[in-house]
Amino acid sequence: MQFTQLQYFVAVAETRHFTRAADLVHVAQPSLSQQIKALERELGADLFLRARGNITLTDAGEALLPLARRILADADTARYEVQELVQLRSGRVRLGATPSLCTGLLPDVLRAFHDRYPGIRLLIEEGGSHDLVRELARGALDLALVVLPLPTPSPALTTVELLREDLVVVSSPEAPKPGDGRRTVRIADLEGERLVMFRHGYDLRELTVAACRAEGFEPDFAVEGGEMDAVLGFVRAGLGMAVVPRMVAARSGRGLRVTPLARPGLHRTIALAHRADVAPPRAARELQRMLLER
Numbered sequence: 118m119q120f121t122q123l124q125y126f127v128a129v130a131e132t133r134h135f136t137r138a139a140d141l142v143h144v145a146q147p148s149l150s151q152q153i154k155a156l157e158r159e160l161g162a163d164l165f166l167r168a169r170g171n172i173t174l175t176d177a178g179e180a181l182l183p184l185a186r187r188i189l190a191d192a193d194t195a196r197y198e199v200q201e202l203v204q205l206r207s208g209r210v211r212l213g214a215t216p217s218l219c220t221g222l223l224p225d226v227l228r229a230f231h232d233r234y235p236g237i238r239l240l241i242e243e244g245g246s247h248d249l250v251r252e253l254a255r256g257a258l259d260l261a262l263v264v265l266p267l268p269t270p271s272p273a274l275t276t277v278e279l280l281r282e283d284l285v286v287v288s289s290p291e292a293p294k295p296g297d298g299r300r301t302v303r304i305a306d307l308e309g310e311r312l313v314m315f316r317h318g319y320d321l322r323e324l325t326v327a328a329c330r331a332e333g334f335e336p337d338f339a340v341e342g343g344e345m346d347a348v349l350g351f352v353r354a355g356l357g358m359a360v361v362p363r364m365v366a367a368r369s370g371r372g373l374r375v376t377p378l379a380r381p382g383l384h385r386t387i388a389l390a391h392r393a394d395v396a397p398p399r400a401a402r403e404l405q406r407m408l409l410e411r
Contacts, residue, residue: 213261221364311339
Protein backbone atom coordinates (compact mmCIF):
# COMPACT_ATOMS: atom_id res chain seq x y z
CA MET A 118 0.00 0.00 0.00
CA GLN A 119 1.48 3.34 -1.09
CA PHE A 120 0.76 6.92 0.00
CA THR A 121 -0.01 7.90 -3.59
CA GLN A 122 -2.62 5.12 -3.83
CA LEU A 123 -4.31 6.40 -0.67
CA GLN A 124 -4.13 9.96 -1.98
CA TYR A 125 -5.80 8.90 -5.25
CA PHE A 126 -8.42 6.89 -3.36
CA VAL A 127 -9.36 9.88 -1.17
CA ALA A 128 -9.53 12.16 -4.22
CA VAL A 129 -11.99 9.81 -5.99
CA ALA A 130 -14.00 9.35 -2.79
CA GLU A 131 -14.36 13.11 -2.38
CA THR A 132 -15.07 13.99 -6.02
CA ARG A 133 -16.99 10.81 -6.90
CA HIS A 134 -15.42 11.11 -10.34
CA PHE A 135 -12.23 9.55 -11.69
CA THR A 136 -11.41 12.28 -14.21
CA ARG A 137 -11.95 15.14 -11.75
CA ALA A 138 -9.94 13.25 -9.13
CA ALA A 139 -7.07 12.85 -11.61
CA ASP A 140 -7.12 16.59 -12.30
CA LEU A 141 -7.12 17.26 -8.55
CA VAL A 142 -3.97 15.22 -7.91
CA HIS A 143 -2.32 16.23 -11.21
CA VAL A 144 -2.04 12.78 -12.75
CA ALA A 145 -3.40 11.20 -15.93
CA GLN A 146 -6.76 9.48 -15.43
CA PRO A 147 -5.56 6.04 -16.66
CA SER A 148 -2.67 6.12 -14.18
CA LEU A 149 -5.03 6.99 -11.35
CA SER A 150 -7.40 4.17 -12.30
CA GLN A 151 -4.50 1.67 -12.43
CA GLN A 152 -3.33 2.68 -8.95
CA ILE A 153 -6.85 2.36 -7.52
CA LYS A 154 -7.14 -1.16 -9.02
CA ALA A 155 -3.71 -2.06 -7.57
CA LEU A 156 -4.89 -0.86 -4.15
CA GLU A 157 -8.05 -2.96 -4.45
CA ARG A 158 -5.99 -6.03 -5.32
CA GLU A 159 -3.72 -5.35 -2.33
CA LEU A 160 -6.72 -5.12 0.00
CA GLY A 161 -8.68 -7.91 -1.63
CA ALA A 162 -11.84 -5.84 -1.93
CA ASP A 163 -13.51 -3.39 -4.30
CA LEU A 164 -13.51 0.17 -2.96
CA PHE A 165 -15.96 1.72 -5.44
CA LEU A 166 -19.16 0.72 -7.18
CA ARG A 167 -18.63 1.91 -10.72
CA ALA A 168 -21.78 2.77 -12.62
CA ARG A 169 -21.96 5.11 -15.59
CA GLY A 170 -22.00 8.62 -14.17
CA ASN A 171 -22.31 7.35 -10.61
CA ILE A 172 -19.31 6.44 -8.39
CA THR A 173 -20.12 5.31 -4.85
CA LEU A 174 -18.09 3.79 -2.05
CA THR A 175 -18.48 0.14 -1.13
CA ASP A 176 -18.57 -0.90 2.50
CA ALA A 177 -14.81 -1.54 2.24
CA GLY A 178 -14.36 1.93 0.79
CA GLU A 179 -16.39 3.51 3.59
CA ALA A 180 -14.23 1.70 6.15
CA LEU A 181 -10.97 2.73 4.47
CA LEU A 182 -11.79 6.43 3.92
CA PRO A 183 -11.34 7.77 7.51
CA LEU A 184 -8.24 5.62 7.95
CA ALA A 185 -6.74 6.86 4.68
CA ARG A 186 -7.42 10.48 5.61
CA ARG A 187 -5.76 9.93 8.98
CA ILE A 188 -2.70 8.27 7.42
CA LEU A 189 -2.28 11.11 4.91
CA ALA A 190 -2.73 13.70 7.65
CA ASP A 191 -0.13 11.96 9.81
CA ALA A 192 2.27 11.90 6.86
CA ASP A 193 1.77 15.64 6.35
CA THR A 194 2.36 16.25 10.06
CA ALA A 195 5.55 14.18 9.98
CA ARG A 196 6.79 16.07 6.94
CA TYR A 197 5.99 19.40 8.58
CA GLU A 198 7.70 18.51 11.85
CA VAL A 199 10.87 17.35 10.07
CA GLN A 200 10.94 20.51 7.98
CA GLU A 201 10.55 22.56 11.14
CA LEU A 202 13.56 20.81 12.68
CA VAL A 203 15.58 21.28 9.50
CA GLN A 204 14.81 24.98 9.60
CA LEU A 205 16.58 25.17 12.97
CA ARG A 206 19.73 23.63 11.51
CA SER A 207 19.99 25.83 8.45
CA GLY A 208 18.30 28.81 6.86
CA ARG A 209 18.12 32.42 7.91
CA VAL A 210 16.33 34.94 10.07
CA ARG A 211 15.84 38.49 8.77
CA LEU A 212 15.62 40.82 11.76
CA GLY A 213 15.17 44.56 11.68
CA ALA A 214 16.04 46.79 14.64
CA THR A 215 16.73 50.39 15.46
CA PRO A 216 20.48 51.13 15.75
CA SER A 217 20.22 51.75 19.48
CA LEU A 218 18.74 48.27 20.00
CA CYS A 219 21.48 46.76 17.86
CA THR A 220 23.93 48.35 20.28
CA GLY A 221 22.12 47.70 23.56
CA LEU A 222 19.67 44.79 23.50
CA LEU A 223 20.61 42.49 20.65
CA PRO A 224 24.27 41.46 21.14
CA ASP A 225 23.65 39.15 24.12
CA VAL A 226 20.44 37.65 22.68
CA LEU A 227 21.96 37.06 19.24
CA ARG A 228 25.02 35.44 20.79
CA ALA A 229 22.81 33.01 22.74
CA PHE A 230 20.75 32.29 19.60
CA HIS A 231 23.87 31.69 17.52
CA ASP A 232 25.33 29.38 20.16
CA ARG A 233 22.14 27.28 20.12
CA TYR A 234 21.54 27.36 16.34
CA PRO A 235 24.92 27.93 14.67
CA GLY A 236 23.65 26.88 11.24
CA ILE A 237 21.14 29.73 10.97
CA ARG A 238 22.31 32.94 9.32
CA LEU A 239 21.25 36.15 11.03
CA LEU A 240 20.58 39.03 8.64
CA ILE A 241 20.25 42.31 10.53
CA GLU A 242 18.86 45.50 9.05
CA GLU A 243 19.21 48.74 10.99
CA GLY A 244 16.70 51.52 10.54
CA GLY A 245 14.10 53.71 12.15
CA SER A 246 10.74 52.28 13.10
CA HIS A 247 9.07 53.85 10.06
CA ASP A 248 11.50 52.16 7.67
CA LEU A 249 11.28 48.82 9.49
CA VAL A 250 7.48 48.81 9.38
CA ARG A 251 7.63 49.37 5.63
CA GLU A 252 10.14 46.53 5.19
CA LEU A 253 7.97 44.18 7.27
CA ALA A 254 4.89 45.03 5.22
CA ARG A 255 6.60 44.17 1.93
CA GLY A 256 7.96 40.88 3.28
CA ALA A 257 11.64 41.85 3.40
CA LEU A 258 11.90 41.08 7.15
CA ASP A 259 10.68 38.23 9.34
CA LEU A 260 10.72 40.22 12.61
CA ALA A 261 11.47 43.77 13.67
CA LEU A 262 12.17 45.53 16.94
CA VAL A 263 10.35 48.85 16.79
CA VAL A 264 9.52 51.74 19.10
CA LEU A 265 5.88 52.23 20.09
CA PRO A 266 3.67 53.90 19.20
CA LEU A 267 4.33 53.14 15.56
CA PRO A 268 4.73 56.22 13.35
CA THR A 269 1.89 54.96 11.16
CA PRO A 270 -0.25 52.29 12.90
CA SER A 271 -0.67 49.25 10.65
CA PRO A 272 -3.43 46.64 11.09
CA ALA A 273 -1.29 44.30 8.96
CA LEU A 274 1.27 43.98 11.79
CA THR A 275 1.17 42.16 15.11
CA THR A 276 3.18 43.78 17.90
CA VAL A 277 4.13 42.38 21.30
CA GLU A 278 5.53 44.74 23.93
CA LEU A 279 9.05 43.68 24.87
CA LEU A 280 10.33 46.25 27.35
CA ARG A 281 10.03 49.80 28.62
CA GLU A 282 13.41 51.46 28.73
CA ASP A 283 14.60 54.59 30.55
CA LEU A 284 16.56 57.27 28.70
CA VAL A 285 19.61 58.93 30.25
CA VAL A 286 21.89 61.86 29.47
CA VAL A 287 25.47 61.08 28.45
CA SER A 288 28.28 63.62 28.43
CA SER A 289 32.06 63.73 28.40
CA PRO A 290 33.66 63.33 31.88
CA GLU A 291 35.84 66.31 31.01
CA ALA A 292 32.86 68.59 30.30
CA PRO A 293 30.90 70.41 33.02
CA LYS A 294 28.31 68.21 34.68
CA PRO A 295 24.77 68.71 33.38
CA GLY A 296 22.15 70.11 35.75
CA ASP A 297 24.70 71.95 37.93
CA GLY A 298 26.19 68.66 39.07
CA ARG A 299 23.00 67.17 40.55
CA ARG A 300 22.62 63.38 40.60
CA THR A 301 19.74 63.64 38.15
CA VAL A 302 19.02 66.09 35.37
CA ARG A 303 15.72 67.48 34.16
CA ILE A 304 14.84 68.01 30.52
CA ALA A 305 14.53 71.72 31.36
CA ASP A 306 18.23 71.68 32.36
CA LEU A 307 19.13 70.92 28.74
CA GLU A 308 18.02 74.38 27.65
CA GLY A 309 21.11 76.23 26.45
CA GLU A 310 23.21 73.03 26.47
CA ARG A 311 24.84 71.91 23.24
CA LEU A 312 23.38 68.59 22.13
CA VAL A 313 24.65 65.93 19.79
CA MET A 314 21.59 64.89 17.83
CA PHE A 315 20.71 61.85 15.74
CA ARG A 316 19.74 62.06 12.09
CA HIS A 317 16.16 62.60 10.95
CA GLY A 318 14.11 59.41 11.12
CA TYR A 319 15.66 58.32 14.43
CA ASP A 320 12.99 57.65 17.06
CA LEU A 321 15.30 59.11 19.72
CA ARG A 322 15.56 62.37 17.82
CA GLU A 323 11.79 62.85 17.68
CA LEU A 324 11.41 61.86 21.34
CA THR A 325 14.12 64.23 22.59
CA VAL A 326 13.00 67.19 20.47
CA ALA A 327 9.37 66.70 21.56
CA ALA A 328 10.40 66.60 25.24
CA CYS A 329 12.39 69.84 24.90
CA ARG A 330 9.53 71.61 23.17
CA ALA A 331 7.14 70.41 25.90
CA GLU A 332 9.41 72.32 28.34
CA GLY A 333 9.13 75.42 26.18
CA PHE A 334 12.47 75.57 24.35
CA GLU A 335 14.13 74.47 21.13
CA PRO A 336 17.18 72.23 21.60
CA ASP A 337 20.55 73.62 20.52
CA PHE A 338 22.45 71.20 18.27
CA ALA A 339 26.22 71.16 18.26
CA VAL A 340 26.28 68.27 15.78
CA GLU A 341 23.37 66.47 14.14
CA GLY A 342 22.82 63.74 11.60
CA GLY A 343 24.79 60.90 13.17
CA GLU A 344 24.09 57.21 13.80
CA MET A 345 24.39 55.81 17.34
CA ASP A 346 28.13 55.06 17.29
CA ALA A 347 28.90 58.46 15.79
CA VAL A 348 26.76 60.26 18.38
CA LEU A 349 28.53 58.50 21.25
CA GLY A 350 31.90 59.27 19.70
CA PHE A 351 31.07 62.96 19.37
CA VAL A 352 29.92 63.05 23.01
CA ARG A 353 33.18 61.41 24.15
CA ALA A 354 35.06 64.07 22.19
CA GLY A 355 33.29 66.77 24.21
CA LEU A 356 31.19 68.23 21.39
CA GLY A 357 28.03 68.08 23.46
CA MET A 358 25.71 65.79 25.40
CA ALA A 359 23.04 63.40 24.16
CA VAL A 360 19.93 61.59 25.35
CA VAL A 361 20.31 57.84 24.79
CA PRO A 362 18.76 54.58 26.08
CA ARG A 363 20.08 53.29 29.41
CA MET A 364 21.14 49.95 27.85
CA VAL A 365 23.24 51.73 25.24
CA ALA A 366 24.89 53.88 27.91
CA ALA A 367 25.62 50.80 30.06
CA ARG A 368 27.20 48.90 27.17
CA SER A 369 29.10 51.88 25.75
CA GLY A 370 29.76 53.71 29.01
CA ARG A 371 33.56 53.80 28.80
CA GLY A 372 34.59 57.40 28.31
CA LEU A 373 31.08 58.66 29.06
CA ARG A 374 29.43 60.25 32.09
CA VAL A 375 25.91 58.85 32.54
CA THR A 376 23.33 60.99 34.33
CA PRO A 377 19.76 59.71 34.94
CA LEU A 378 16.83 61.93 34.08
CA ALA A 379 14.77 63.16 37.04
CA ARG A 380 11.25 61.80 37.43
CA PRO A 381 9.07 61.41 35.49
CA GLY A 382 11.98 61.11 33.10
CA LEU A 383 11.82 59.91 29.53
CA HIS A 384 11.02 56.37 28.45
CA ARG A 385 10.43 54.44 25.28
CA THR A 386 8.49 51.23 24.69
CA ILE A 387 10.10 48.55 22.53
CA ALA A 388 7.94 45.99 20.74
CA LEU A 389 8.56 42.95 18.58
CA ALA A 390 6.59 43.12 15.33
CA HIS A 391 5.80 40.74 12.49
CA ARG A 392 3.22 40.52 9.73
CA ALA A 393 -0.21 39.48 10.95
CA ASP A 394 -1.09 37.56 7.79
CA VAL A 395 2.06 35.40 7.58
CA ALA A 396 3.46 33.27 10.39
CA PRO A 397 7.22 33.81 10.83
CA PRO A 398 9.45 30.84 9.94
CA ARG A 399 10.31 28.41 12.74
CA ALA A 400 13.78 29.88 13.25
CA ALA A 401 12.31 33.39 13.49
CA ARG A 402 9.74 32.17 16.02
CA GLU A 403 12.53 30.68 18.10
CA LEU A 404 14.41 33.99 18.08
CA GLN A 405 11.16 35.71 19.01
CA ARG A 406 10.77 33.36 21.98
CA MET A 407 14.32 34.07 23.16
CA LEU A 408 13.77 37.81 22.93
CA LEU A 409 10.53 37.61 24.92
CA GLU A 410 12.13 35.40 27.59
CA ARG A 411 15.45 37.24 27.76
